[in-house]
Amino acid sequence: MEDKKLLGNDQPEQEAPQTEAERSLALKVQRLFRESWDSKQQLNLPQLWRKFDDYKHNRQNPKQSEDHPGSTTNVIHRVIESQISDLLDKPYGSVAKGTEPGDDMFSEQAQHMVDFVLDKGDFKEKINLSEHDRLELGDTIIKVWTDKKALSGKGLPVYEIVSPANFFSDPKITAAHRLQESEFVIHATPRALSWYRRQWPKLGKYVQRQVQIPYDPNATFTDDGADEVHVETSMKALLLECYLRDEEGEVYCLHVANDILLEDSRKNQGKLQRRNLFPFVQINCYPRRGTSWGMGDVEYLIPTQDLINELDDQIRINARLMGNPQIVVGQGAGKGFDFRKWTSKPALRIPMRDVNAFRVVPGVPISPDVPVRRDKAFQEADIISGVNDVSRGEKPGQVTAAAAIYALQQAGQKGVIHKNEMLKNGWSKVLGLLFDEIMDNWDEEMWIRIDGEKPDFKFVNPADFKSIPILVPNAMHGEVEGEEPIKQLTDESGKVMTREAEYDFQLSLGNGLPYDKAFVFQTLLDMTKVSFPDGPAVTRTELRKFLRDQVGLDLEDQPEGTQPPEQPPMQPGMPPVGLPQGMPGPMPPQAPPPGMGQPPAQQIPPEILAMIGGVPQ
Template sequence: MNQEEILRPAEPVGAEQVAEATQLLQKYKAGKAALDRRLIDNELWFRMGHWKQYKNRMMEGKPQPSSGWLFNSIASKHADAMDSYPEPCVLPRAADDEATARTLSSVLPVVLEQADYEQVYSDTWWRKLKQGTGVKGIFWDPTARGGVGDIAIRPMNLLMLYWEPGVMDIQDSPNFFSLSLEDTKQLEERWPALKGHGGSTLDVPRYIHDDSIDTSGKSVVVDWYYKRPDETGRPRLHYCKFCNGVVLYASQNDPALAGRGLYDHGKYPFVFDVLYQEEDSPAGFGFIDVMKDCQTSIDKLNQAMDENVLLASKQRYILSDTAGVNEEELADFGRDIVHVAGRLSEDTFHQMQTAGLQGNSLSYLNSRIDELKEISGNRDMSQGGTSGGVTAASAIAALQEAGSKLSRDMLKSAYRAFAKECYLIIDLMRQFYDEERVFRIVGENGQNRFVRFSGQTLRPQPGGNVGGVELGSREPVFDIVISAAKKSTYSRLSQNEMAKECYQLGFFNPANADAALAALEMMDFEGVEKVRDRVRANGTLAQQLAAAQAQLAAFTAQLPQTNQPQTASGGRKALAAALPRPDTAANRGMNLNRK
């Protein structure tokens, strides 16, 4: 059976189709073997255990220092990513969907929180920085919420994922495999059909650990995703789970999903977030691949320097066999007397001197460290350090802002991947949120409000008819804009300082509203629109106040002038008499009584 027949099986999925899928998986594994070796190697580098790769007997007994420059760079990038945790904002493409978009903007963060997305986001970023690619899986878990079902988001191990070699996008791969290693006994208890089907021919690559991990009692479970076009030519996503050649579940064997597919969106439920893109591959390379050579040079220089310091701090002697010196007493520094048989001379006994470190060696080491900082963009300024006499707060802020452009570029790619994840979540809501659900939303003022939501609002809506002609249905379509929900302490401090500067410059003085608005039009910072609205409102209030004062002055000028000065109470009474009274029933009654 060829690949096209796997995509379009004429009969339900069985042992024959699984055998063909297993052969195809072996081809995919062979095409990804080099990437798997690099992933295993990078994990050692991240744990600073790369000396295990140097299998050289000459290295035994020598210092094996592992400096943390590479690790510090990766940890700093991960901290930048967590400071810019994403938050979705759903925008409608049609006016009819504006209310639904607002509801989705409130509901999506709650769904992400219930799926423990922050932990998934953190784990994926570690793998993105180490391996060059972070992968998240967006699934529907029918067992969640007591059987009601809900969306599950999981960080995926790139070492266990396989696709057709040569494709740039996994959606272009005709098949996609996700492997996992699970306990055989638990699998047999869940699926009794597995009993007696041991001895799997599949093998999975493993990371190198310090502990010994026994995998003899485990089996490889394969999640096989593939696309098959329906009668209209639209690709339908199907799913088959098998282990040791036995089909555990297949969507094509399920009458409810045989013609519909697993997910209505028809896409593989995986999102790849690439750090540095490689051609003809959905996976990329990360910081370790770029910095490992420089880190190797730093560690070998540290090894040579440590060995030199140890040799220079230890007394060593050149001793001839004819010197007659008691070697045990000479090597024992606790003895005050060393016995000698015969007469010593410089030819038979003298101390060995080890030259100390040279200044150029230290300079070369520092230059390699600076090179690694430049490569990773992890300069001192980005971590709050100062150099070159820079002490002004504004100068430090400008240097930190310029030094964080690499982090901002990485965040943009992560936000694009996050938008794809949100689209998949909305599609799963549209398909599986049959029952109305209640979500607790925390407002800006800290008050709770409860929003009811179901997938019915996301499904195609009838378009009505014109002149007896049915217009069909229209499915709501949305745009997703990503912003940072969490800011670093430095960002909050910088924005607070800007607010104080605006106050000191008189931006919030109503009399300066026009000038302040002109300045704010040329400024760009987060929340600038709210500041413009506040300044514009202050200017409007100032204009209303000036108009009221002018009207009051006009009324005052119309008061009768007398030669005798009026008291303050008399002036208020005259002003009250001159001002027009509201046309109320009480006033009309008082006027009639006066008549």
């Protein structure tokens, strides 16, 4: 009995009560899992992901000998984190666009509910994990489902980031956007034995601890396996959550562990997804041809990272030779001379018969090409990743005008902007899956908080989306006075016909440029100097509002339309109004020296204009 407890089960080992058909389904899931695992091994993905993770976390260029410097100047970490921090600094939100005119009546409510789900799911934290996977490993996978225990039992659609190491899709799919054409999708994750018992009280007790898993996705990364140090902390088993389609195209889910079919959604839940979509979205960083798995920035940056480390090794080795040079000692030193005692220790006394019996071999200075090539490698890393010097907070070269810096930054960040656009496109599919969960499983009215410029509360009823009035063109519009161009469609009895709402969602996540408050403030100051016939481009009230809301200055609100008191026109040579007594007046304007004209206005360099589309008309 004591041995049974070590296996994580207080009951004697016995087979789970399942039929031959159920066991056959469990073995089918295990077989599909192994086949998908073998396809990833064929591409060498687990080994590559382990290498990418090691490089990102400074496990690179190990010491090859005692004298090897093992230099590590981690440019990969800087490149990855700068892109993610720039993305997380932007405001986010959803946009719901109805597919028919009737959907627009509830589009604002749909948008509020999706934003509420994003906020409750810690969107900033999830997007951080998502981008780390995408930029480092080449892919990010987002899973959507409904947590029925959330919100005090009311239920809430949730989303989580699935590691590519735990995701197994149909190898026949050759592109990430074709994931829904897969025959199966498997999410493999280790779970504690106690979790099995809580989730499936009848069958969970038969799940045993797995000591050695032939196909262990958690063995991909170096830091995995920390729970294996003790038996008590390793009471776990691998759960296979397999999504398949039946002959009619209906999606269903099988949960399998230890060759035990724990749950079949066709028996307990009925229709799993209203559009029969797998609850996963896969987003590539850079697509590969012939497979759905993508490539990340780390894979492209590793050769440059190795070059920088090697050049650093050369510089450090040369510095050691220059500081501790080689010495040639002749026979005149005497028999009592001991080389082992001749060290770099200060105030060292060395007995020697002939003090001139040695000669220092001068070290050869390192080639000037080495540090030059090292600096060039840093620039190449930025070119590969698409991150420029302005976005890293460094001083831009040769350009100082604000407009020119803005144009240079936009032109230099085209690669980063492209990545962000593909990220937003993929997350738009996630928002669609979240709305499906709202339609299927969120059926209770409730108050939700709307954050933003003017926080508010909205009372929402998800059932409204299931009975949207069908609107059709009104043939009487224009023929009869007072008729609207669109009317509600009714049946023979005069009852309004309805349909389920359908929306195309978009994720709003900045425009690819840093949302920097100092830059925005400087732009507002510049725009206050621009005026149009109907008023200034930016009013004083709008500028004060930005200083109060974004900068945090304690400024009082002013009534709308209030403008600062006008100052009387200043006469030439007169001091400004309100100038304290004793202060010197303004300096009179001075003419430029003879032979010198007015300094030219600072303009955007022509090479910048070429990058942003040419000279403005």
